[in-house]
Amino acid sequence: MDELSIRFSMGGGPPSAAVCAAWDTGQPTEQADPPALLSPQREWTAVAPGTTPMVFHGDAIISNGRIALAARRRAQAVEAYVLSHEGMVLRLRLQLIGSGGEAAARLGRLELVENTKGAACLELTYKNGQGAGLAAKFRIKKAEVAVQIDPGQGADRLRVECAGRFAVLPDFFADDILIDARNIPVPRIELPSENFLLHLAGQGETVATCVFENRKQDVVVTLAGTGDERKIGASEIPFEAKRVWVAILEGPGQWHTRDIRTEDAGKVLPLGWKMPFPAQWRVDLTRKEDLTDSWDMLLQQKTGGYLKPSLLGGGPEQLGGDRSRWNTVLGRYPYPCWSDQEGRGYIQPLKKKVLSFQGPAVVYPLNRVKETPLDAFTVVDIMRNTLGVGPCEHILDLEGQKSEYRGRATCSVRDTLGAIYEKKEQKQKHAEVEKILNDGLV
Structure with a gap:
């Protein structure tokens, strides 16, 4: 572990046991790179817990042992680092954008407004190219x-790079909705605002989870590159005067992909990945x-059978060793x-x-x-920790993931399916049809 990692993890202890801390680097740094944040001639000054200095002589760093934020005077965005198996690694940037589309260009005012062992907060004011504050x-x-x-x-929007x-x-x-940059030729697209957006980054080690309270304006995603190098560069999330959270799920195997070919139908394909x-x-x-067709991976049991976890709180579904299932569509x-x-x-x-499937899984x-270990995080964990239990009940229709799901009335099943079949949309909406039928059996 490098020196920066030791500083951020508060003496090298486990991240879950680390407390929040803040530092003044003493002098502004030039580059967004962990080694560059360490000057061999100067030492950082640790800010005593419970104090909020009026002046920072260099850049401001806050950390909780898992993630660290760097507010650099010569940068246009806040830089978010994570403690990984490689040490501290820069994973994303958070940039403010004004209502006219002008992005933050330089940091003007920097203030540490909260500094306790339980939380740390920086209040930052940037200037855009025209001198307006963000x-x-x-x-x-x-x-x-x-x-x-x-x-x-x-501040009108947050750009997550x-x-x-x-x-x-x-x-x-x-x-x-799975967005594959290689299939999108335009430089920017609008996505429906549904409270959540995941950026899958790195080589499978990073899932940047964006959670937001607004639902009125669409999220904009920007893209660049060609061929196999085409990537989603950033997302722009409207604030609508409400807060936004960005979480970083970090570690080997946090996500994985494999391309499926038409001729793979019916074949058992090892993913080359272990959860x-x-x-x-x-x-x-x-x-x-x-x-996109979304499925939940089965978990094999010692008996040879499988469990299919459920979000509805009614307990996992049990399948036999042949993983056999039936519905009216398939x-x-x-x-x-499965695993x-x-x-x-x-x-x-x-x-x-x-x-049939063809393309990335x-x-x-x-x-x-x-x-699941207590120190591991999932997407639903982030939702619950940010939005809180009340909004989660509304979104997930459950309380503490244990509420009773009461299904759908028979007349509702009849009317909804009738409309789908009348329009001959049963193939396109097969997942919806399956869910409606299953709901009617509850």
Whole structure:
């Protein structure tokens, strides 16, 4: 572990036990790189807990042992670092944008407004190219992996710079929207505002989870590059005078991808990936028409059978060793994604005329199971820790993930399915049809 990592982890202790801390680097640094933040001629000055100095002579650093924020005077954005197996690594940048589209250009005012062992917060005011101010508070809490951003004067949007091929709009009861940069030729697109956006970055080690309270304005995603190097560069999230959170899920195997070919239908394909911890892992499979089919990875038990975790709190579904399932759309079929007792992942693409897969399959941690370690985070963990229990009840229709799901009335099933079949949309909406039928049996 390098010197910077030791500083950020408060003496090298486990991140979960570390407390929040703040430093003044003494002199502004030139580059956004961990070694560059350390000057061999100068030492950082630790800010005593409970104090908030009026003046910072250099850059401001706050950390909770898991993540660290650097507010550099010569940078246009706040830099977020994570403590990884490689030491401290820069994972993303958070830049303020005004209502006219002018982005922050330089840091003007820097103030540490909270400095306790439980939380640290920087209030920053940037200037754009025209000299107008853009202000926000950036706050972290002990043992958590999220940055809370509260907009101030002039801040209209938050730009999250986190380059990667994929982004995901997760849906907890239907199919996700998987965005593959290689399939999008335009430089920017608008995405529906659904409270959540995931950036899948690095080589599978980083999931940047954006959570926001606004739902009126769409999120904008920018893209660049060509061919296999085409990537999603950033997302722009409207504040609408409400806070935004950006969490970093970090560690080997946090997400994984594998391309599926048409000729793979019916074949058992090892993913070449092992889940880093037990959880409810979401598998997004790409259909031929570039839509997404979302499945939850089965967990193999010692008996040879499988458990399918549930978000609804009614307990996991049990499947036999052949993973056999049936519904009215697909008939009898083997469940297409599972893990063995060692946590190794597999996919068996369906061999059905009504549903076939071609393109990337993407895996990421959606929710906890009983065996999930306390220091591991999933997407639902981030949602609960940021939005709070009340909004989660509204979004997930559950309380503490244990509420009773009461299904759907028979007349509602009849009317809804009738409308779908009348428009001949049963193939396109097969997942919705399956859910409606299952709801009617509850």
